[in-house]
Amino acid sequence: MIDFSSFITEALQLLILLLAAPAFTGWVKTFKCLMQGRTYAGIFQPYRDIVKLFSKEVILAENASWIFRFTPYIVFGVTVLIGGIIPLISIDLPLADTADVIALVMLFAIIRFFTALAGMDIGTAFGGMGSSREMTIASLAEPAMLMAVFTVSLGANSTSLTHVVQVMAHGQFVLRPSLAFALLAFIMVHLTETGRVPVDNPATHLELTMIHEAMILEYSGRHLALIEWAGMMKLFIYSALGIAIFCPWGIAATDDPIAMLAGGVFLFCKLAVGGVVLVLIETGLAKVRLFRLTEYLGSAFLLATLGMLSFFILE
Amino acid sequence: MTLPLAAQINSVMAALILLTAFGLLIQRRILGLLHLFAWQGFFLSVSTAIVGYVTGVHHLFISSLLTLTFKVILLPYILYALMKKLKIRREIESMVNIPGTMLIGIALVIFSYHLTSPITHLSNLVTRSTLAVALATVMLGLLMMVTRSHAVTQIIGFLAMENGLFFAATSATYGMPMVVELGVALDLLIAALIFGIFFFHISTTFDSLDVAQMAKLKEED
Numbered sequence: 128m129i130d131f132s133s134f135i136t137e138a139l140q141l142l143i144l145l146l147a148a149p150a151f152t153g154w155v156k157t158f159k160c161l162m163q164g165r166t167y168a169g170i171f172q173p174y175r176d177i178v179k180l181f182s183k184e185v186i187l188a189e190n191a192s193w194i195f196r197f198t199p200y201i202v203f204g205v206t207v208l209i210g211g212i213i214p215l216i217s218i219d220l221p222l223a224d225t226a227d228v229i230a231l232v233m234l235f236a237i238i239r240f241f242t243a244l245a246g247m248d249i250g251t252a253f254g255g256m257g258s259s260r261e262m263t264i265a266s267l268a269e270p271a272m273l274m275a276v277f278t279v280s281l282g283a284n285s286t287s288l289t290h291v292v293q294v295m296a297h298g299q300f301v302l303r304p305s306l307a308f309a310l311l312a313f314i315m316v317h318l319t320e321t322g323r324v325p326v327d328n329p330a331t332h333l334e335l336t337m338i339h340e341a342m343i344l345e346y347s348g349r350h351l352a353l354i355e356w357a358g359m360m361k362l363f364i365y366s367a368l369g370i371a372i373f374c375p376w377g378i379a380a381t382d383d384p385i386a387m388l389a390g391g392v393f394l395f396c397k398l399a400v401g402g403v404v405l406v407l408i409e410t411g412l413a414k415v416r417l418f419r420l421t422e423y424l425g426s427a428f429l430l431a432t433l434g435m436l437s438f439f440i441l442e
Numbered sequence: 443m444t445l446p447l448a449a450q451i452n453s454v455m456a457a458l459i460l461l462t463a464f465g466l467l468i469q470r471r472i473l474g475l476l477h478l479f480a481w482q483g484f485f486l487s488v489s490t491a492i493v494g495y496v497t498g499v500h501h502l503f504i505s506s507l508l509t510l511t512f513k514v515i516l517l518p519y520i521l522y523a524l525m526k527k528l529k530i531r532r533e534i535e536s537m538v539n540i541p542g543t544m545l546i547g548i549a550l551v552i553f554s555y556h557l558t559s560p561i562t563h564l565s566n567l568v569t570r571s572t573l574a575v576a577l578a579t580v581m582l583g584l585l586m587m588v589t590r591s592h593a594v595t596q597i598i599g600f601l602a603m604e605n606g607l608f609f610a611a612t613s614a615t616y617g618m619p620m621v622v623e624l625g626v627a628l629d630l631l632i633a634a635l636i637f638g639i640f641f642f643h644i645s646t647t648f649d650s651l652d653v654a655q656m657a658k659l660k661e662e663d
Contacts, residue, residue, distance in 0.1 A: 301450065302447075302450035302451060302453070302454055303450075304453055304454045304456070304457030304458075305457075307454075307457070308457065308461075421541050422468070422540050422541060425540065425541035425544050426468065426544070428544075429464060429544045429547075429548065430461075432548050433457075433460060433461065433464065433548075433551070436548075436551055436552065436555065437453075437456075437457045437460070437575075439555065440555050440571060440572075440574045440575060441453040441456060441457060441571050441572065441575070442453065442571075
């Protein structure tokens with residue numbers, strides 16, 4: 128007999144992801160404006176942007192192939208799939224068994240692969256440049272991400288995300304230096320993967336510095352809306368993933384509606400705080416020069432590896 | 443259950459010491475190096491105090507205090523004053539490629555873990571697991587002395603090595619006898635003074651503190 132209540136949880140979680148992701152991006156933007164003394168557009172501006180883009184006409188380049196048209200849908204679809212795998216409000220998810228953390232990193236790689244292909248598909252100089260940069264950065268960020276995730280998995284003896292979260296949430300309280308290292312490395316990779324300030328500026332459209340924006344420069348209309356929405360969900364997912372792994376207290380373990388409501392409230396509060404931390408990091412740091420990124424991501428890899436080593440040495 | 447908690451805090455301190463050792467390895471600015479060195483001394487002093495508290499070996503408190511005064515306050519201050527006096531303006535120094543150095547550093551940590559694991563199995567002290575970190579700190583200090591060419595940076599590398607040795611003594615045998623520790627602390631102070639004199643001579647002879655310049659010191663033929 129299939130347990131339907133867990134499917135309802137799953138659907139609820141996807142709904143939260145789709146609807147709350149733009150609000151989270153809006154919160155980050157609003158708070159950033161507040162911090163920097165600028166006028167803000169409000170938390171709901173990303174919704175208005177998405178609606179505006181959906182109502183606009185799609186303009187395709189003459190030589191755009193199927194890859195270019197197909198990419199927005201695959202980016203959006205895979206992002207939603209990832210959202211179904213990671214535990215947001217409850218760890219009782221039927222989809223969670225389909226992929227462990229390694230597969231999760233691979234799913235992110237699929238998104239990146241198709242975005243990079245689409246960037247090169249039109250044949251503009253910017254697209255190719257953006258793709259090249261994105262792949263360079265990804266090749267350095269992925270090992271660091273995997274190492275950070277492995278460090279956490281070592282503690283839980285499993286690569287299954289829900290199992291890791293369960294162990295972290297209900298295990299005995301132990302001071303673990305390896306987790307601190309893994310958290311630092313994860314934050315650095317988080318900033319890289321979601322294109323935040325030390326690596327890429329999400330607000331820039333300046334040719335010389337943009338990475339992610341360069342690849343999607345040729346998109347318009349509903350295609351752009353889907354990609355932007357997926358980008359917001361990616362930011363939401365990465366933040367929620369960090370919260371789920373490193374600070375899972377309060378997440379619901381069962382389908383009990385009250386526990387899930389509590390999980391939702393906890394997630395809301397933790398994301399609000401997470402957004403503040405993100406903005407503080409972004410305001411405090413300057414953008415790293417592109418050729419210094421190897422050092423930045425090298426440090427992330429170093430931290431993750433140190434985390435793993437200190438697990439063996441010290442724990 | 444105070445013992446395991448103290449051991450856990452000690453592990454965290456060990457991890458932080460290792461982190462600062464890597465920070466020293468990859469930091470370019472000399473002022474940043476001084477700060478990191480002071481932090482390393484601070485973590486070392488806290489760790490020593492914790493070990494002293496857990497084991498009841500009370501002279502460790504004195505060595506913790508010595509570490510605090512010498513390595514956190516006095517030595518960084520002396521080096522800072524030297525920097526001011528010698529007008530080291532060019533703070534960013536060129537060095538071997540940083541990611542490469544980091545990878546060598548990681549290899550050294552694994553090597554020292556491998557080296558100390560038999561000792562760790564034999565020992566039954568609370569602090570036995572931090573021995574690998576101590577050895578790694580010594581090796582990272584050595585690596586720093588090898589890869590850097592600036593005289594002040596090399597001295598900081600040397601002092602970091604000394605930190606590692608001190609940490610090794612604490613974690614392997616609950617500290618050296620008091621007399622030895624006092625002697626080492628005094629030696630360090632004297633060494634810092636002698637370094638200062640050397641810095642003056644190097645900088646007046648070569649107009650720079652880059653020890654690569656010393657290759658010029660050979661007879662013409």
